Amino acid sequence: MNTLRTIADLRRIVAEYRSSGQTVGLVTTMGALHAGHMALVGAAKAQHDRVVTTIFVNPTQFGDPSDLENYPRTEASDLAMFEAAGVDAVLIPEPTEIYPEGDETIVETTRLAGAFHGAVRPGHFRGVATVVAKLFNIVQPDAAYFGEKDYQQLAVIRRMVRDLHMPLDIVGVPTVREADGLAMSSRNARLTPEDRAAAIVLRKALQAAQEAATAGADIAALETSIRTVVATEPRATLRGLDIVDPETFDAASGPLDRTIGVMLSVEFGGILLLDQAEIGPEGHSS
Numbered sequence: 001m002n003t004l005r006t007i008a009d010l011r012r013i014v015a016e017y018r019s020s021g022q023t024v025g026l027v028t029t030m031g032a033l034h035a036g037h038m039a040l041v042g043a044a045k046a047q048h049d050r051v052v053t054t055i056f057v058n059p060t061q062f063g064d065p066s067d068l069e070n071y072p073r074t075e076a077s078d079l080a081m082f083e084a085a086g087v088d089a090v091l092i093p094e095p096t097e098i099y100p101e102g103d104e105t106i107v108e109t110t111r112l113a114g115a116f117h118g119a120v121r122p123g124h125f126r127g128v129a130t131v132v133a134k135l136f137n138i139v140q141p142d143a144a145y146f147g148e149k150d151y152q153q154l155a156v157i158r159r160m161v162r163d164l165h166m167p168l169d170i171v172g173v174p175t176v177r178e179a180d181g182l183a184m185s186s187r188n189a190r191l192t193p194e195d196r197a198a199a200i201v202l203r204k205a206l207q208a209a210q211e212a213a214t215a216g217a218d219i220a221a222l223e224t225s226i227r228t229v230v231a232t233e234p235r236a237t238l239r240g241l242d243i244v245d246p247e248t249f250d251a252a253s254g255p256l257d258r259t260i261g262v263m264l265s266v267e268f269g270g271i272l273l274l275d276q277a278e279i280g281p282e283g284h285s286s
């Protein structure tokens with residue numbers, strides 16, 4: 001595996017792949033890797049000759065400086081995991097490499113960035129779209145792989161790629177979970193043991209919504225069932241609950257006569273956890 005620190009070095013390696021006609025899949029991460037990230041690598045490896053990854057804790061997507069400072073950084077074990085998974089090249093740039101002196105260009109999906117999770121994290125999705133656009137331009141992959149766990153992030157990236165005519169495919173990968181159903185996240189390690197145990201309430205709430213859907217509930221009743229379950233956990237504070245049309249990302253309401261996307265964010269002692277499900281009239285979920 002090649003570990004590169006500069007854009008020029010990464011481009012040289014990718015040019016070698018391209019000169020022999022090989023295809024390239026990209027997985028972007030902020031490090032602190034777990035099995036969820038590895039599922040993205042596995043999906044990329046199954047479809048491409050070469051897999052390129054990035055580890056970059058992107059400062060522009062953090063609102064709270066202490067959240068950025070406390071974000072886990074585990075480079076040595078990250079590199080070992082990528083190597084074991086058969087990654088070909090990993091870019092680990094400094095912030096000044098990605099945001100050169102005088103950098104002033106941003107990418108923003110104007111409506112989506114401010115809606116739903118974006119409303120509680122101002123500037124977050126602008127930071128995500130901007131850094132992902134830069135990484136796409138640096139690597140120029142055939143396809144890039146993103147987790148469905150970060151449901152709105154995936155929608156923002158699909159919209160950006162469509163609107164800016166970026167020449168690559170975006171592939172969504174189902175959420176990888178712990179044995180008890182908690183979605184894997186680099187933030188889980190920061191939970192106290194009590195909060196970790198309580199955090200299964202996200203999955204329980206989404207399961208209750210699926211059961212309500214199977215029993216014929218409408219979207220308002222689905223929302224109530226989620227709020228009721230989260231309220232049973234005293235350690236949990238509901239931060240976001242949004243139900244959307246998966247294609248348009250407009251807020252969904254009324255009868256449950258089509259598949260809808262549910263995005264849930266719940267805080268435990270200052271740590272924000274996200275989960276998501278797609279639910280149809282039959283209660284099907286991803």
Ligand code: AMP
Pocket residue numbers: 028029030031035036037039040145146147148149150173174175176177183184185186
């Ligand atoms: P992050 O390092 O948190 O920025 O995540 C990098 C990529 O991994 C994003 O596309 C995430 O959506 C994806 N990801 C994070 N957690 C999971 C998970 N539990 N299952 C699948 N993909 C995930």
